[in-house]
Each structure stands twice: as structure tokens, then as C-alpha cells.
Amino acid sequence: MVALIMGQINRHAEQVTATVLSNKRVGQYHQILLNVGEVVKHCKPGNFVAINVGGPSSAMVLRRAFAISRISDRGEYGGTMELIVAPHGSGSKWLISQPEGAHIDLVAPLGTPFGIPTNPVRALLIGGGYGSAPLFGLAELLKSRGCRVDMILGASAAAKIYAPLEGKRSVSSLKIYTEDGSTGIMGRVTDPLEQLIADGEVDVIYSCGPMGMLAAISTIAKRNEIVHQCAVEESMACGIGICMTCVLPIKGGDGNITMVRSCIDGPVMDGELVLWDQVGQPQ
């Protein structure tokens, strides 16, 4: 696994101007393909990008963070990167309204990647909402290393499940859970987890999604002594480690709490180390 508390910015991070190659609506999300050039070579599953939103006279002064969904450094455009964007507030809405050809100012790659096991293992990938975005690229990579990849996706409703056809190819199994039962099984991604682990189907869990989901998975993983790498999501003002807004409480080596920056020591973290019950609590 990757070292967790490096306290160092991704050494490949740079500011680039990307061009929108396509922008398609997929369910409640937008799939945005960007031409980003050379930088793609250093992007790994789990990394994210930080995007300037709103144009030159925007009232929005902070970048927005988006997970890198998939990358390609071949093809007619050179390096391309795909983002899956949920319309949330004004920044994401601006982004999904960008037409083909628009220029996007982004900093990439940022943060830690998912750690890739050196031996083939049985990996369970769990995604919540747009949290599935980086998991398909991860699945491909794991598969290419001989891992077996199972995937569970969950969301409140069908339109919030992101599971592209191409992506499904890289997984051995895919289960979908929705809270309203509008697609897949009615329930939550954590429902089948204990059983799968008991059945010996899981060596390592990779997850990405809402913090509550990550916390719940962490509890189960810890109880069952399964390694759990999760990509967290805290409000970030800078994305490059200089503002200290994105911190999470971590169990330090000495047993004390440490507040680490999730933009450089994350987003991918060891779920066991995060003190989930203390996130957002006064110290």
C-alpha cells in the first residue's frame, strides 16, 4: 500500500489548460472528456483534478475538485481524461455547461492514488453515486494485474448510479443497490458486505463515495481485518496542500490524533486510520 502520511503534494501536479472534447449527459451526471496533454501520463486511479470555474469575472474564487474517472494517452487527441460531474452548486453547473472546444484551467494530477497490490488478489470495489467514477479505471488496472474485481454500486435512486457499459467489461461481477429500489436491489452497498467477506470473496476493499458510506465500510472492514482503501471527500479550498481546510482526523503513530490534509495525504486513505467518528467534531 502507498505510504499514507507523506505530507507532500503529488510531485507531478501542474497547471494545464485543457480543452473540452465532449460533454454528454449520462443519467444525472455529465461525462466530460478533456484533452489534457502530457500530464495524463502521471495520472493514476484515485488522483483528482482541481478546476477553475465560472470564467474570468466569476464570483467563485475557489477551484472545484473532481476525481479522474478514466484516462487515455493514446488516440487522436493525445492525452485525454474523463470526468463524471454531478450538478450540485454553481461551479459544477458551470462545468457541465461548457461546450465542446471550451478551455478549462485545471491542476492535475492531485492527491494519492489507490495502492495496487503486487500480487493478484480478490478486490471489491464499492462506489456511491458519482463515487464510482474512478473505480472503473481502477478496475481495469487491477484486472491487468491479474486481480479479480467485483463491484458494488449504490445510490439513492437509479439516475444516480454511474455505470457505463464499457466500464462493466472490466469487472467480474457488478451489483447495484438503490435506496428506493428503482434499479438493482433495494438497500445499501454495505448490506451484502459481511457475507461476502465471510464467504472469503474479499482480500481488499476499494471505495469511493459519500463520507457516511466510507465510514460504514470502514467499520465492517476493520471488524473483519480487511484492508480498505477509500477515497475521501472533504471541502477543499486549494487542493494543493497550502490552506489546511481539507483535514481529516487520523490515528497517528503515537496514538494521538493527527489532522492530515486529504488533498495531499488523500483522497485515498487507509480507512482504518481515519477517525470517522471525529470527522467534523471539535478536538
Place this chain on the structure above:
Amino acid sequence: MVALIMGQINRHAEQVTATVLSNKRVGQYHQILLNVGEVVKHCKPGNFVAINVGGPSSAMVLRRAFAISRISDRGEYGGTMELIVAPHGSGSKWLISQPEGAHIDLVAPLGTPFGIPTNPVRALLIGGGYGSAPLFGLAELLKSRGCRVDMILGASAAAKIYAPLEGKRSVSSLKIYTEDGSTGIMGRVTDPLEQLIADGEVDVIYSCGPMGMLAAISTIAKRNEIVHQCAVEESMACGIGICMTCVLPIKGGDGNITMVRSCIDGPVMDGELVLWDQVGQPQ
């Protein structure tokens, strides 16, 4: 002439959503044609519009004022309005970047129109830079009332002269002055003024352009007792008479100074009443 100090907002002013029909570069300016609907019926030469700029998450909180260049209430689109926009700061640059089909939030018509004489007179129209924009519509109107219309346009350089071909048709004569001589005569619009007046060619002067130009014309008009209607340009925060930022010092009836709002008691004012030397001076 129109009453000058009415202290009342243009009674036809309303907020409308306009659609960009075309947006063309003309010299240093952009000629923007808007579909504005019914409101066009109440727009007169001299009136202006106030436009929201920058879109929903813009840091620009104030509307921008633009003179109505020409209007048409016939044609395939219903009421249309043309604006001539000079790229200046972020607001005007946003406006000139709006593509065909974009929606524009505008308030129109605003302010006082040029007063139209009841008898046919010899009218001299003087425009500086984009200040010529409203003069062509005015020229057509004056011509339709049997007036003779001469026009003098001036600017620092050729690219800042706005004089469309169609517009030229409505004037009997057109002289152009540029400070660098890059087109027309080298000099200023005021250079030939005394002589034209002395020659008995001018009953009334209409002007629109930079404040310095209007002041200079006013001095000459006053000395020669020629009526001078000028469209002024002060910084405006609201355009509808509620903020008191756009004021100009006027000689009141009692000889005292009055500060009138140029957005509702202007932009067209009696040049003789404006206390030009006190504009921007502490009272």
C-alpha cells in the same frame, strides 16, 4: 423640447429577456442585434437600456448602460433593437462575447429621448466614438419630420468611428474627424462648429459622446445661442433612478445648483443647463 427635470423614471421601463439575433464586429465595436419584443414600441432615439452582465455566478453586480442605436418593430422577429458596444472592461467584453441565441436580461427603455422639433429645422448631429450609435436612428426620425440633417463624427482613430452604410443614407452630409488623421479630417468635431453656425447652417445641435466633447460643444452652442441637446454619460449603478450615483450639476430655476440623475433626467439634457465645469467637483 422635452421637459428637463422631471425626476421621473421613463414610464415605459420594464425588465425583459432579449435574445441575441446577431453579433458582428464593426471596426473596434460590436453591433449586437437583439430581439426584445413589444417594448421596442416605446423606445425612442436617446433612450438607453441597462443590461445584466456576466451570467448567474458573476462578480459583476451592476447593470451596464448602452444607448439604443436603432430599433425596428417590423420584420420576421418582431421588435428588434441594435446596440453598438465598445469593449471596455469585463462587462462589455462579456456582452460582445455573447453568441447568437443567448438570452440577455435588460431593462428598457430608460431615460429621456432626444426632443424632436415640431417644425422642420436644420439639425447638426455630432457624435464621438460609439456616441454616434443613437444618432443614426435620430437622423432617420428627424428626416421623416422634414428636417435637414448634417452629421459630424469624431474619434481618436479610424477604427473608433462608427458610421454604418445604411446610416449614412439618412443624413444630408457627413464629416469625419480623427485626432490622428487616420480617416477623414485630422482634428476634432468642434473645429468646424463656429463656422457652420456663422454660416447659418445650424438651428439645433444634437450630440452624444465623451463628456469633454459635450462640454466643448455646449460652450460654443451657448455662445452662439444655439439649442444643444446632448446625451451624457455618467457612471450608473442602477439606471432607474434609485441610487443617486449618476448625478450631474444643473443650473436650477432659482439659480442654485441641483444635482439631477442623468439616468432619468437624462441621458438627453439641455447642454446649456449642465454646469460642465462643476461635474465631478466638490460642491
Place this chain on the structure above:
Amino acid sequence: MSVELDFSTSFGNAWFPLPVFTASGCASSGRELSQFFPLNEIGGVVTKSIMIKPRLGRPTPRMAETPSGMLNSIGLQGPGIDAFLANDIPWLVSTGARVIVSIAGETVEEYAVLARKLRSVTGLSAVEVNISCPNVENRGQVFACHPESARAVIEGVRRTLGGDLPIIAKLSPDVTDIAAIAREVVDAGADGLALINTLLGMVINTSTMRPHLGGKTGGLSGPAIRPVAVRAIYQVHEALPHIPILGMGGVRNGSDAFEMVLAGASGISVGTASFSDPLATVRIQRELAQLLVEKGFTSLRQAIGFAHRDDEVNGE
């Protein structure tokens, strides 16, 4: 709305069926806005601060746009109280609008004189006392900046006005401790507080390399200052939970207004937003009503200061 919402509010003994008002200086005397909506469809019109004598105000330029805000330096241009009472008020009252007159003076005495003139005027709902004005008797320092001068103005107005018309004291955010000033003016007889006036700011014109505004400094308003306004409202409501607050400062939509209500505002004034949207006041009022209903409130009153609900429990 299908759900019943009690949208009324009070400042002292003045009851208003609706809670969103214009902000002083951002609606002149209401005439212009009345072309865009009927003035009796909002909480009320707060008029531009009026002084005793006619005033020409500051030289132009009087405004500068700033990021998400603007500076103004109008310098209280106006016709003087007599012309104002003769021309503007009767018209305004005739529209059925509820009227809050804002007054401004250069001495404690001037405020009292203004209050005396208002005593006999019919149709007024309240008086807003703009104490963010330079005190000519004390090196031009703003009344609202010092507890003593703030208190003196409100005491004078209270005494002269008699007991009927509610007084809303309008405070400046440019102070070290706004809750302390609030306490003084309430103690001196204010029935409510208007929070906040503009922040003192400046823009230098990089072409002329001089202060851009004719008056050099100006008042900063608009969305840029909203976090400061919300904080001031929150602090003052915490200190004086029973004093109604007229909240303002960068309110642009219903959600902004709701934020202020949750922080402790009993009513909202809309200023700068009217410059870009003449319908802002009615629109914001409508949006606020919708939000209250969506959140399950059946009256505005329930929501006032709701963001403080943990305070008693947690201590802090």
C-alpha cells in the same frame, strides 16, 4: 402557497404583514420602483436617509463596482426634511405602502429636530435612525462608532419622538464590538436594530492613480459583505435575543434572506440587489416564503434565530 404561512413581523409596536423591505438609499422614495411592482406588496419602503437641509452630496464619480460588490459615496444628497415631507411622504402613503423614514444628522441635536418633524406625520410605521454619519462635533467620527455618541443620538430621538413610533437604530459594521453598540442604543430606547450599513472601503483608479471616488472613500455593499452582515446579525441576536433586527447586506435571493433570518433577523432589507433587479425585493420575499414553507416552518417567527438553537445546550 397552499400551506398557511404567517409571514408577518414586528418592530416594536409596528406590525408588518410581510417581512422584506427596501434598504435606505436603495429605493429613493419608492416612486421609481413602484413602476415595477406595487409598493404595498412588500414589507415596506425604507426611504433614503433624510437630513434637515437640502444637500447636494458628494462629487462624482459616486460609485465603483468591486468584486461582488460596489462602493458608493452619495454623501446623503437629498431635498431636506421639509420638501421630503411635503412631496414624497404623502405620495408614498397614498400608495398603501408601509413607510419607514430614515433620518440622518450631523449633530445629536439635528437628529432630535428631525424626530420632532416626524412626530405629527401620519402614515409612518417606524423611524430608522442612520447613525453611520460623521459627527461634526467630534472630529467627523461616525456616531455609530462610539457607544456614547450612538446612545446620545437615540436618546435624543426617543425623547423628542414620544413613545409611539418605533425606532430602528441602524448600526455600522466598522466597529470593534457591534454587540456593545447594540446594547447601548437599545438601552437608549431603540425598539429594533438595522444591521448592517456599508463597510468603509476605497478603490484607487489605476489610470489616474488617485482614489476613484469623488469622495475618496465609499460604502461597500452587495454580496461581498454578506458574511460580515450574517456574523453581525448572529452576534447581536445572541447578545440581545429579544430585539428585532432588520437584516441587510448583500441579500440577493431568498436563500440569502433565509440565512439572515436563521441568524436572527426579523425582517430583511434589500439594497444593492435592486440595482441589478428592480423586482428584487418582491422576488426575494416570495423566495423566502417558499423556503420557509419547504423547511416546514408555519411562521416566520419560528425561523428567527433558529441557527442559535444549539447554543443553550452546548454552552459555547
Place this chain on the structure above:
Amino acid sequence: MSVELDFSTSFGNAWFPLPVFTASGCASSGRELSQFFPLNEIGGVVTKSIMIKPRLGRPTPRMAETPSGMLNSIGLQGPGIDAFLANDIPWLVSTGARVIVSIAGETVEEYAVLARKLRSVTGLSAVEVNISCPNVENRGQVFACHPESARAVIEGVRRTLGGDLPIIAKLSPDVTDIAAIAREVVDAGADGLALINTLLGMVINTSTMRPHLGGKTGGLSGPAIRPVAVRAIYQVHEALPHIPILGMGGVRNGSDAFEMVLAGASGISVGTASFSDPLATVRIQRELAQLLVEKGFTSLRQAIGFAHRDDEVNGE
């Protein structure tokens, strides 16, 4: 640039070849930004305010974006002065960067302790004293808000530090009279002033209907506050024309920096702008140089306070 420009500046006896700095708390200890540009190509790095002990800081969320600005409530998270001096400073000094260490305390004594620790550290250019911290000995009121406590901190630091290292006192804009505080701290031994720290603000989360930030209130920064910063710089330069000012608050480009220089700043710190543009500090420095040359200045010094040039003539 083909034209010669003397772009250097001084704070007390510290001379800097370049005038644009990072802002405290907006560059951590420089390491991350060094990936985007060499740290010795700017005026210097002002480090995040360091306290005596390690601190975890405030709970999350620690930030909220606001119109043209943001609120932060970090609560001075940091490793404590000893770890900081052991790990961060040697690295920073090794990059060739000029270093200004920012210190923060909860008592007058703590500031003095911090100053003592800095005495023997080599490679520092100056100390920035962040007095916008709650004074635990006086009801948690911020040191910078009262002349006496502001003075006490700076006197303590000056005494302990000895005479060599220049002191830059960083003031809060949340005061009634910033020039008065400035006078006190200069009198107490500050060689320069940093203007301005953030404004106290708050955002209410309309979903939870509670203050959005874990720490309830936060500091407002970014372009939204620039007019307040320019005004503060202008006022303080007017009151103390010979005291160098490190200007900051919403500087986003060269023109913003130029505005502050004209108002009276001898140097510029760039904070929030680095969050959206990691290269902001160098870019702004380059743009400022271009503007100075375009306007015909041959040195930064000539432009400092240039907007005041009419003051002597016109009085005001």
C-alpha cells in the same frame, strides 16, 4: 523588461529584492508552492502563523466559499514552534527563499516565548506578529482589537527579540480605528505593518440551518474584501507615512497589487489567490513590475503612496 526598474523594498532593516510575498496561512511552509515556482523568485515566504504547542485546529468544515471570497476557520493548526524550526525552516532557508516567520499566541507571554525561540534562528528576514488571535486572558478578545493588548504583544516581542530582526505587526480590520492601533504598535516597536487580516464573517448552512463552519465564525478573505484593505492601507499610510506596509486582502492580479502600492503598501502578500492559481504570487509580481514600468516609474518606492500626492495641496 528592457527598462530598468528598482523593484526592491524594505521593512525595517530587512531589504528584499522583490516586493511580492505569500500571505501567512496561504502557503503553508512553502514546500507545496515550490513545485510550481522557485521560492527565491518572489519577495519571500510568510509562513503560516506558528504557536508554541502543536495544535489540531478547528473542526471541519473549515471553509465556505462566499461571493468573490471565502471564509476559513483553520484555528491555527500547526506542529508547534519546535517541530517547525526543526523541520520547516531549515528546508525553506535552503531553497534560498527569504523567510518571514509569522507567530501567534494566546497570551502576551506566549508571543515573547516565540520571539525568544526565533532569536537564534539563522536565515530569517523578519517576524510577522499575527495579533488577530483571541487573548485567552481577556475574554478571548482579539489582541489586535484593543490598543493596549496590541501594544503589549509587540512590546514583549520587541524586548525578547532584541534589535535585529524586523517586526511586522499584522492588524485586524475589525476595529473602529485601525490607524490608532497602528500608531500603538509602531510606538511599541513594530518596524512595519501587515494590513489586513481577514474580516470576521459567518455563513449559515440553509440545509442544516446551523452555522456552516465547524468553528461557527471564520475569516473572510479574497477579492470581496479588497476595498476594505485598500482603505485600511490608505488610512494607515496617511497617519504613518514612513512606516512600511505589507498590503494584502484580495489581491488577484498586478493591477490589484498596484492599487495597494499607490495607497501606501511597500510590499504585497498574496493569499487566497494562490488557492485558485498556484502561480499567483509570481504572476502578480511580474504584472506589477510591468504596470510600474508602463506608468513610468523607475522604482517601486516612487509609487508607494502615490495616490496621496494631492493630500498636502488640497488639505482634505
